[in-house]
Amino acid sequence: MEINNPFPILDYYSPAYFCDRQKELQTLIKAFESNRNIILLSIRRMGKTGLIKHLFYHFRSENKKNIRLLYIDLLKTQSLSEFVKAFSNKILQDEQQNENWFKKLSGMLSGLRASITINDKDGTPALEFGYKTAEENERSLESIFQYLAEQKEKYLIAFDEFQQITSYPETNVEAVLRTHIQHQHKDSFIFSGSGKHVLISMFNDYGRPFYQSSEMVYLERLDVDEYAEFIQKKLKSGNKKMSLSLIKETIKQLDVHTFYVQYFFNKLYEIRSTQIKRDDVEELMDNILQEKEYVFFNYRNILTSMQFNLLKAIAKEGKVSSPNSSDFIKRYDFTQASSVNAALKSLSDKEMIYKEYGNYRVYDVFLSKWLERY
Numbered sequence: 001m002e003i004n005n006p007f008p009i010l011d012y013y014s015p016a017y018f019c020d021r022q023k024e025l026q027t028l029i030k031a032f033e034s035n036r037n038i039i040l041l042s043i044r045r046m047g048k049t050g051l052i053k054h055l056f057y058h059f060r061s062e063n064k065k066n067i068r069l070l071y072i073d074l075l076k077t078q079s080l081s082e083f084v085k086a087f088s089n090k091i092l093q094d095e096q097q098n099e100n101w102f103k104k105l106s107g108m109l110s111g112l113r114a115s116i117t118i119n120d121k122d123g124t125p126a127l128e129f130g131y132k133t134a135e136e137n138e139r140s141l142e143s144i145f146q147y148l149a150e151q152k153e154k155y156l157i158a159f160d161e162f163q164q165i166t167s168y169p170e171t172n173v174e175a176v177l178r179t180h181i182q183h184q185h186k187d188s189f190i191f192s193g194s195g196k197h198v199l200i201s202m203f204n205d206y207g208r209p210f211y212q213s214s215e216m217v218y219l220e221r222l223d224v225d226e227y228a229e230f231i232q233k234k235l236k237s238g239n240k241k242m243s244l245s246l247i248k249e250t251i252k253q254l255d256v257h258t259f260y261v262q263y264f265f266n267k268l269y270e271i272r273s274t275q276i277k278r279d280d281v282e283e284l285m286d287n288i289l290q291e292k293e294y295v296f297f298n299y300r301n302i303l304t305s306m307q308f309n310l311l312k313a314i315a316k317e318g319k320v321s322s323p324n325s326s327d328f329i330k331r332y333d334f335t336q337a338s339s340v341n342a343a344l345k346s347l348s349d350k351e352m353i354y355k356e357y358g359n360y361r362v363y364d365v366f367l368s369k370w371l372e373r374y
Ligand SMILES: Nc1ncnc2c1ncn2[C@@H]1O[C@H](COP(=O)(O)OP(=O)(O)O)[C@@H](O)[C@H]1O
Pocket: 008, 009, 010, 011, 012, 017, 018, 019, 020, 021, 042, 043, 044, 045, 046, 047, 048, 049, 050, 051, 222, 258, 259, 262
């Protein structure tokens, strides 16, 4: 599929628009082939969802009849019943392409106590659930897993934003799921998410069988050289030239954070110049920051002045390893380590900063650039 702009920022298109991740792709393929589950981690917007779709694309293009792929986004789910709904609707959508799907699913549907509604506009079916008690939801889950186990095909089931299940009001979701998944020998699972601590502890703290059968993949930043060459080729496809060194510099300026790099080059692709120079890069950066300024200014109202000043200090430093060292505290006129620590925690909880390999950084690369100049 051809698209107008070779730097998509909203969705995965095809391998042609996806840079590298060869090693990670092979790891995921091997894990599936040897029935190991994967825990896929990274900071937000680094490329987890893209990688899962890339993997699915790979399996689809192989056109194997004995593999079924289910991608389930849990981001918007807030309870076990919404989990059940998202999961079973995906199965329905997947089955719907086959003949006799209704008959095939009837067993599962009666277990779910759900009815099928047909969308007036495009005729797609969806499941509708009445109110259910927690026990009923657990039984629904049981019929879903039982259904999967009865199928002759091997399923690859990706739960994206899996950490979401820890925020459900039901307390035992993790344990219930773990039991099911542990017994689902035929199928493989990918648990993907950015709440690193939550996910790691979920898989470490419980019984070993679950942990042992899972393999952790941490998605790092793309290789700068590789990414720069990829970008140069894409620019060239639109008759645009840009030197490799300037591309690399730009990628690094954007923290090699995939979403922000894609976003920047998506916009850079649309400017008129055919020979892209440093001035073009700087002008675009100014424009982007100006466009977002309204939102960024508002953070001053949402955050306490301590939090805002700490955020600014981290942005100015780029990364900070010892935010409670006396050196750092003095440099930015903070009063004491305890107030810095409280602000750190609060900014982390709000996901405005993150800690990676011992360094704190501002999550939003553009916000960080803006604060640097502020
Ligand atoms: N390897 C890649 N090459 C090109 N674009 C990518 C790549 N990985 C991710 N992207 C793009 O970057 C953005 C963020 O990636 P996403 O997969 O949504 O991150 P995450 O799921 O980790 O939050 C998306 O627009 C996605 O299309």
